[in-house]
Structures are given as structure tokens and as C-alpha cells.
Amino acid sequence: MTVTFLGTGTSSGVPIIGCTCPVCRSLDHRDHRLRTAVHIAVNGRSLVVDTGPDFRQQMLRARVTQLDALLFTHEHKDHTAGLDDIRAFNFRQQQEIPVYGEPRVLEQLQKEFAYIFAEHKYPGVPRVSLHPILADDAPFEAAGIAVQPLRARHHRLPVLGFRIGGFCYLTDANHLPDETRALMHGADVVVLNALRREPHISHFTLAEAVAVLEELQPRRAYLTHISHQLGRHLTVDAELPGWIRLAYDGLQVEV
Template structure:
């Protein structure tokens, strides 16, 4: 499996509009973060987890020309706002796009993108096939690939991460229970959100993320959903144990 980090930033992105902090002024490309998303190439299959407002830019930058399915972790706009841009894949591939998410998330998409689901559709609107993820305690299948949901809480909002083989991806969380902690254990790679150093109502801090990862004991770990408040990439990485790295936009992994 090849993993490409399409975006590693928080909801405002980095740099943040109007901010003149040293991170937002940094010329290091690793400090320039689009909204969080990841691409998974599994054999001939091509999946994306979350299509935020930067989805079009991310697809162009990563030169992704084929997409087989879209998976959603939850319904917040920084994870869903780019859904309209799957039209390009509809046109190129002459197929409706399979979209996977919890029923609550799919219902939100139907409200916010009502024109996609209208009885009498405007010509050229995106075409999707909704696949509800009904359970979080057993794997579901995406085009022959087994995907294990990973339950977490984003403040009081239930969200999902996903485990495929030895790869675990969990963003926008500040609490995971013992069942999910067990599902993370001994993975090859865990990707986990770490927003900043200071406490936050709905995201793990850097210290909390390190604690979760230390208990899970993956071979490697990468932090994502990073805000400008975390500090410069170079400085933060120097503080981390060698098996934990900060992800950055464009980073590719073989898992």
C-alpha cells in the first residue's frame, strides 16, 4: 500500500488567513498544510479519506487521475466541502463514485449537497452511490478491500478512523476507548491527529498523541491535523522520538 498525505493541516489550514506568526511566514514547504486528507493506493485500487475544501488542489498536486472510492471520517466541513469536485472522476471514469460514511454523515451530505440528490438533477452534477457504515465493531468491504472502523470521539461527536491491514488512520479525535486502543496495537503505521501543545476541547495535544502512540506501539507513527500553534515542523520533529514523525503535505509512505 502506498499512502500519500494530501493535507496535514487543521480546519483553517497553514498558513492561516491573516496570521503573521513564524509558522505562517515559514518558507519550509512542510509548514504549508492544506486541510487534512490522505490517499491510499492499494494494488490497483485508489481511495481517498475525506474531501475537504482543498480536494481539487490536492488531486492536481498529487497527480491523482483515478479514484475508486471516497471514505468519510465525519461530517465537518473541513472534511466534506470538496465533494462537488468528484465530478471530474465521474466524467473521466464514466461511473458513479462510491461514498462510504456513517448514516449520520451521509444524511448531512444529502442536506448540504441537496442538488446532488435531487429527484430532477441539473446536468453535470456529481454522481455518487452512498454506502452507509452501519457498524463500528466489524470490518466492511470497499471494492474487495477489508476496512476496520476505528471509533473515537471528537469532543462529543462520534467519528471514525480506519485500519486497513497494518495501516491505521485516525484524525479529529481527543478520546479513544479501550476497544479502539486494542485495534491500534502493533500496527505497522499509525497516523494520529495532534493539533497543538495546549489543551483543546476536541483534539489530542502533542503530549496526548504521543501517549496514545506509546501505548499502541506501532513500528512507525505520523502526526497530522496540525495547526500553526504547534510550532515549526523542523523544531517540533527535533523533540520527537525517532519512530514518531510529523506528517507533511506530499509525504509518501510504503506500508
């Protein structure tokens, strides 16, 4: 399995428009973060988790030429806004793209992208098939790949992460129930969000994320959904235990 970090930034990305802080002015490419998303290549299949507003740019940069399924963690715009750009894969593959998400998330997509689901469609609109994820604890198949949903909470909003084989991916969370921790425990690789150092209403801080990872005891871990408030990549990465690293855009990990 090859995992590519398509984006590792928070909802505004890094650099932030108009900001002149040291992180936003950094020339280190690892401090330039598009909105959070990940590509998973496994058993000849190609899956993407979340299509944020940078989706087109991410697909081009990662040279992704095949898309077999989309998984959505939740309905916030920084995770859904790029859905229209899957059209290129429809044209290339001549088939619908399966989309997996909780019923609430799929309903929101149908509202925000109503033209995709209209009875009389405009020629060339994206073609998708919707597949609701109905149970937190029940594995499902996406494009023939077994996926275990991972329940978490983003302040008061229920969100999902996903486990595929030994890889766990969970972003936009600040609470993991015991059942989810059990499903993630001892994985080969865990990806978790770490927004900044200061407390936040809906995201793990750096210290909180590290504490969770120390409990989960994966072989390796990566932090994502990072804001400019966390600090320069070079500085923060050096503070972490050797088995935990800051992810950055374009990073590829073999699992």
C-alpha cells in the same frame, strides 16, 4: 500500499489568513498545510479519506487520476466541503463513486449537497452511491478493499478512523475507547492527530498523541491535523522519538 498525505493542517489550514506568526511566515514547504486528507493506493485501487475544501488542489498536486471510493471520518466542513470536485472522476471513469460514512454523515452530505441527490438532476452534477457504515466493530469492503472502522470521539461527536491492512488512520479525536486501541495495537503505521501543545476541547495535544502512540506501539507513526500553534515543522519534528514523525503535505509512506 502507498499512503500520500494530501493535507495535514487543521480546519483553517496553515498559513492562516492574515496571520504573521513565524509558522505562517515560514518558507519551509512542510509548514504549508492544506486541510487534512489522505490518499491510499492498495492492490490497484485508489481510496481517499475525506474531501475537504482543498480536494481539487490536492488531487492535482498528487496527480491522482483514479478514484474508486471515498471514506468519510465525520461531517465537519473541513472534511466534506470539496465533494463536488469528484465530478472529474465521474467524467473520466463514467461511473458513480461509492461513498462510505456513518448514516448521520451521509444524511448531512445529502443536505449540504442537495443538488447531487435531487430527483431531477442538473446535467453534470457529481454521481455517487451511498454506503452506510452501520457497525463500529464490523469490517466492510470499499472498492474490494477490506476496511476496519475505528471508533473515536471528537469531544462529544462520534467519529471514525480506518484500518486497512497494517495502516491505521485516525484524525479529529481526543478519546479512543479500549476496543479501538486494541484494534490499532501493533500496527505497522498509525496516523494520529496532534493539534497543538495546549489543551483543546476536541483534539489530542502533542503530548497526548505521543502518549497514545507509545501505548499502541506501532512500528512507525505520523502526526497530522496540525495547527500553526504547534510550531515550526523542523523544530517539533526534532523533539519527537525517532519512530514518530510530523507528517507534511505530499509525504508518501509505504506500508
